[in-house]
Amino acid sequence: MIESGDRVPLLDVEHLTMRFGGLVAVNDLAFQASDREITAIIGPNGAGKTTVFNCLTGFYKPTVGRLTLRRDGTEFYLEQMDGFRIAREAGVARTFQNIRLFPRMSVLENLMVAQHNTLMRASGFSLAGLLGLPRYTRAEREALDLARFWLDRVNLTDRADWDAGNLPYGAQRRLEIARAMCTRPVLLCLDEPAAGLNARESYELNELLIDIRDRIGIGVLLIEHDMSVVMQISDHVIVLDYGRKISDGDPETVRNDPAVIRAYLGTEEEEELPEEVAEDLPPEMVRALRSFEDRPHEEDGH
Amino acid sequence: MEYFLQQLINGLTLGAIYGLIAIGYTMVYGIIGMINFAHGEIYMIGAFISFIAFLVLGAIGVTWVPLALAIVLVVAMLFTSVYGWTVERLAYRPLRGSFRLAPLISAIGMSIFLQNYVQLLQGARVKPLQPIVTGGFVIMEGGGFSVYLSYLQIIIIVVTTVLMAMFWAILSRTSFGRAQRACQQDRTMAGLVGVNVDRTISLTFVAGAALAAVAGLMVTLHYGVIDFFIGFLAGLKAFTAAVLGGIGSLPGAMLGGVLIGLIEAFWSAYFDVEYKDVAAFGILILVLVFKPTGLLGRPEIEKV
16 A cells, blocks of 8 residues: 555545446545656456546546545545536546547647636636737737647647647647646546557657656546556556455555456356256256366466 | 629628628537527517617717717627527526437527517517618619619628628637637537636627627618517528538638528529528528538548
8 A cells, every 4th residue: 555655645535436327337436646646547447447537527426425636735625516627726637538639629729728717817708818918918928838838748849730630649649638738737637548559659658647747746647558558657556346446556566466466367257057057958068068167277266 | 784783782781691690500509519599589689679779879869870880789789698698598508418409499499488578578560760871872883773882781791791700800819719619629628628618608609699689780770670570580591591601610601691692682683582582492402402511511520
């Protein structure tokens, strides 16, 4: 278990439960994430990882649970907030498994729209913007500066005027992260950012995330299937299975945790032929099946 | 030739008005994917507010025409915007996230409600207004026919062009415009980067209503008569214009409006005036058959 010492965690998730009718997608989950750390959430498909993200970003109202985010000494209870307030007030930004840029806006505009709040406040709801008042032009210039900084950081400066939808896949992924960063978040939630990237792009992504952690100093929450990414860059790994947390710790601890190995590789289930089925089958077949079961196989000692 | 030119002027005037209303349809469709069938009524209310404002100004003695026009323009845009905002707030926002047809039915209900509301408050009789802007000049003469351009037609075309240009500038240049386009492309994602989607939708209705109010004012001036039912056909024509141009597309709405206006004017001039609506809607059908996305519409490409 990682304890962040005396530091107050950036995000504190307690008793998070999300039910959809009879399905319990997330069950009494508790974990913490800190700033200046990359926290990875891993687990088999359907373990409830994306559901956790959806609760954090206001897509779902959790059935039960408290999600506390601390920003500048203020506590925000995310489970009570609307999506856009979570983004603008609490400072949680997110990317999606399937890329969701604004495809028919330019690359630069994608980054500018992410700074809508700051600009809207400065522009007096666009009126000052139309008249070109100094207060607004200054805010617009600052927004442009931030956008250019991230364009440069993700190597898209020369394609700033392209429609975002026309960028190649890897560039779209990078732009999505840049856009999330332009909302000036304190917590960046990335849903499988390495999916579909080639080895080089994946390496660049690692560099980018480490840079965000170390230089910008915010917390990064990461859902990822690519174990090389998870093991290389995360400071803290949380493993989910069937909506429950089965392991929590640094990458090394988690990698060797038997519970994790079981969840990923599976256990030998009860495979004996039930009596009531055997009754309906011809005796030769029952014999054949039973002999198959008795074959020695590797047990993982559960 | 002179006759043709005259019809061109008339058609452009009419088209400018349709274009203004069509923008409201196309913007709302773009952002929430519904047809705001109450938009024609918003235009009708704009006409009534203009009418009342003219009477009030006349009563308190504001008779200098440019001033009166400016005041009425502002008043009509302001009050009609409030109607547009209220309609969205009461009839559509509570149904957001409901099934697709719900807001559509609600819009039809709102349309009937607003018609009856105006009919009850203002009476069913046609309201005449004495001409406010009169005069004009002959720009060409020949063949026993003179091409006449009235001052009012100039005003309509100039005001419409200026407003459309302003609106276009707001959408493409300002932060609100960016947010509006972002909401059109992906509302959830816009919310996630911190755009207040509900407010952006409200402002879209407000903008649409303000433009419809201008159309209402122009019609009041142009025809000099209004009644509670004018919103129906004008709304339908403007909707046709929006679809013709490609619904969801702003330049499409303007182009569609002008085309519908021209078709009507030319049909009335060269063929049977009784059938001008048939012509306008007939052309709509032809365009939809051969180019279902409208003239400037963007085809929906489903990625597989």
